[in-house]
Amino acid sequence: MKKTAKIEPGLVVVVVLLAAIGVAVVGTLVFDVSPDRTSLPPEYQYDIAEYAQIDPALIRYQLASKPMTLDFEQPRGIAVGADGIIFVVGDKKVASYRPGRGMLAMCELDVEPTCVVEQMPGVLVVGAGSEVLFIEKMGMEVGRFSVPSEKAVLTSLAINEENVFAADAVNKLVWRLDKDGKVLGKIGERNPDRNIPGIIVPSPYFDILMASDGLLRVVNPGRHVIAAYTVDGHREWAWGKASMGVEGFSGCCNPVALAMLPDGGFVTAEKGLVRVKTYDADGNFTGVVAGPEQLGWTGPVKVCQTPAECRLRGFDVAISPTGRVYVLDMGNRVIRIFEKK
16 A cells, blocks of 8 residues: 655754754753753743644544543553453553453562553563563463663563564664564664664653554654554654644654554644644544643643653553543543543
């Protein structure tokens, strides 16, 4: 299936100002995460309050229930299984929930997990630091391996029948491994000859998924695009653009999360200017799941001030088999479930 590549504007916002102050990220004036940097003068700051107002006609979803409060100090990742069970990782544990019934089971780990995906019913694949764990029946570890980098920080996992794909926010690439941990390839490394610009990961949010068409979708948050790759690392096409407008992605590094709808479309989540949105299979904006108001956001439109806050106050998304959208709010430690109106 032939695709037309979409324009990738990259770091094009406030180019003159960014060049003058030597900052290589879009929107850093708003979402600066350095604890030592002083505030910029008012004339160099954005007032983005107007962008937080979402046209009600664009909001196609509504809350399905009250937010689910989690038994976590710091949740880090979410997945929804084929049978509708919700899995959440963080706090050196993985827990399962059923909407309306609370926690079903909890498994203690000896590492701090950051991401989870269901391999098959009853078997989870969990990422923690540089390690990949296989957990069976919410309690029995049946396998573990490490990617070949001690500095790796795995932030997302995807699987197919033969491979495990692990997004590494520090090394800025996706490891392709077999089920025993043997490295079969690296996806997303800069290679101009192959039209691969390289992945920019300014903060520890770097998401991937295996789509139903067999292509791996890789979020390039610093470039504000989602790219489709073959399992061999060939970049097929990409879509997305940097924009404060609702159809684009704002800030230094968005989207922070990606999930796939049953119809082949996508759901994205953004931090900073918080919003969850939908796109069709080709990357065309189709609507809003939730804006700041629906996500319970009050006060200034910002998510963090320090690197620690930026690591812990983001969002993750997952989709149920029926198309419900599950939004993990890490900062408020809740899951919000949205369904179509």
